Amino acid sequence: MTDNKKFEIIIIGGSYAGLSAAMSLGRALRSVLIIDSGFPCNRQTPHSHNFITQDGEKPDLIAAKAKAQVLKYKTVQFHSGFAILGKKTENGFTITTEAGEEFTAQKLIFATGVKDIMPEIKGFSECWGISVIHCPYCHGYEVKNEKTGILANGNFAFHYAQLIRNWTKDLTIFTNGKSTLTQEETDKITKYNIPIIEKEIAEVKHKNGNVEQIVFNDNSVFDLKAIYSRPSFEQHCKIPEMLGCELTEQGYMKVDAFQKTNIPDVFACGDNASPMRSVAGAVASGSMAGAVLNNLMTEEEFQ
Structure with missing residues (x-):
């Protein structure tokens, strides 16, 4: 259970992209909550490749190591849960989990991945x-x-x-x-x-x-x-669409080169926003989202 309910940033999705964003923000001294359901899309994949320094490693071990490193930054917290509802408020956003817990933040990052829809073929x-x-x-x-x-x-x-x-x-x-x-x-x-x-x-x-x-x-x-x-897919999380985030014709979250969505203060990174499904790509986009978001916040604070 997370005692603190108010954060500067909530990251929904705690795999490679979300953890990468959290590391950038933790190193920038931001208060961050990562909400993760523990259901990554590559959960069956035995080994990860084409990610320098981690080539051939098991995906869950990469994620576990990343999580341990990220949580060394004291302003970052991790909450196991499934986020099902998001609302815009006067001061930011409220996120509600399946268990009924509510958390608030000024900014959001969605690193929620996609849900593959398997064809009806046995095996x-x-x-x-x-x-x-x-x-x-x-x-x-x-x-x-x-x-x-x-x-x-x-x-x-x-x-x-x-x-x-x-x-x-x-x-x-x-x-x-x-x-x-x-x-x-x-x-x-x-x-x-x-x-x-x-x-x-x-x-x-x-x-x-x-x-x-x-x-x-x-x-x-x-x-x-x-x-x-390449089976069809859908967004793993419905909250971005609840908030008015646009999707591309292919079904990915629409972001600019800095991982910004069309909704102010909402970012997206990883597989939910890119057809380039790889650990390396997710990590890169998460790092970009975290750094750009922190820069945005410093500009807003320096008035």
Whole structure:
């Protein structure tokens, strides 16, 4: 339980982006509350990559180390809870958790990530983040030259085919139904001997999250070791929309180069505001949000 209820800044989301923002603000002597539900989107991912000094480390260990370092700054507090309601007040904002606790702050940072919406394919969600992956920069090296599938359609499938071919030439596209690729895209893909299979998928067979086969509705199977896919998503937290924060056409929080939303005194960082889903990217955007917010506050105070 957090005894203090009033803070200069509340950060909703205590993973990489939120902790990074909190470190910038803690070092600036700001009173900060981090509210976190303990449900990161990469919770199944066994190892994090492409983050210098932490390459190959377990994501939960990176987060635990970051949290311990951040909480050494005495003006930063951490509260375990799920924020469900936010209101604008005369002096800032009030945030309410699922347990009914209320906290107030002058400024807000949303580092809440996104919620992936798994397709209705048996076994997909169990493999997500392990062998069903979205980012070759995060995971591609570990499955280089392996027999690899792309579960996507249309422009996503074409983009993945272009990109993933750098890591493996043994590629197959699974559109899970009729292809929506243009003729030009199809011609280019087949030019590079990448098959396009339009059968509907019934199941991803796996062992402990490691893909072994795709099983189609006609009971035929396809052996492979990894699948690239980008499922649809929604914002993990609904409070920004309650406050009037704009979203992009893709569904991300709309921010400027300094992580500011369209609502004064509200910032966003991490996966909720960027398609570049990586630990390194989240940390960078959180650091930016914290520093810019502190600068804004110093300007407001220096009147």
